[in-house]
Amino acid sequence: MHPYLSAWLGGVLIGIACVAYLYTTGKVVGVSGMIARLPTTKASPALWFLLGILLSALLARLFGWIDHNAISLTDNHVLLIIAGVLVGVGTRLGSGCTSGHGICGISRLSLRSMVATVTFMAAGILIVAVTRLWGLL
Amino acid sequence: MNKAQIYALMAGLLFGAGLLISGMANPAKVIGFLDVFGAFDASLAFVMRWFLFLGN
Numbered sequence: 001m002h003p004y005l006s007a008w009l010g011g012v013l014i015g016i017a018c019v020a021y022l023y024t025t026g027k028v029v030g031v032s033g034m035i036a037r038l039p040t041t042k043a044s045p046a047l048w049f050l051l052g053i054l055l056s057a058l059l060a061r062l063f064g065w066i067d068h069n070a071i072s073l074t075d076n077h078v079l080l081i082i083a084g085v086l087v088g089v090g091t092r093l094g095s096g097c098t099s100g101h102g103i104c105g106i107s108r109l110s111l112r113s114m115v116a117t118v119t120f121m122a123a124g125i126l127i128v129a130v131t132r133l134w135g136l137l
Numbered sequence: 138m139n140k141a142q143i144y145a146l147m148a149g150l151l152f153g154a155g156l157l158i159s160g161m162a163n164p165a166k167v168i169g170f171l172d173v174f175g176a177f178d179a180s181l182a183f184v185m186r187w188f189l190f191l192g193n
Binding site for chain 2: 003006007008009010011012013014015016017018020021024025029043044045046047048049050051052053054055056057060065066070071072073098099102103106121124125127128129132
């Protein structure tokens with residue numbers, strides 16, 4: 001399957017998932033918010049949503065639906081932890097992430113979400129350009 | 138486990154499937170999108186905005 005076609009298909013699934021979640025729980029999908037609220041959440045739909053994501057990855061792994069050799073991740077654990085912390089801090093400061101702002105927010109025509117999405121995309125583009133320039137990535 | 142939780146779990150499974158199928162679970166794909174000045178991979182654009190795929 002052409003990569004852009006599978007990307008589009010994946011996007012459709014993500015969109016359907018977000019609509020389904022909104023319809024059944026009345027809340028929008030925002031993964032960073034869900035994770036941030038984990039310490040205080042008690043078997044809420046958000047927790048089960050996150051479990052669903054993890055489960056899908058586990059199933060894909062078990063049944064070999066995904067080629068795991070294609071996934072490239074740095075071996076540097078320290079770097080991963082630092083990056084994770086940065087993502088956590090950044091998404092809380094921005095009150096959302098790609099799912100909350102990028103998908104749900106923009107779909108609801110939220111100006112705030114559009115600003116947030118453009119900002120983190122721009123930041124990402126800048127960082128990648130700089131790392132390419134310095135030959136880091 | 139009540140109904141809302143089951144629906145949420147299924148939504149999560151669907152969301153995860155979307156991430157996997159779209160290739161967004163692979164960091165290289167995401168970086169490819171951000172690499173505007175280099176090897177640009179527009180996949181993320183298709184994921185987020187459902188741009189219709191025309192042609193081959």
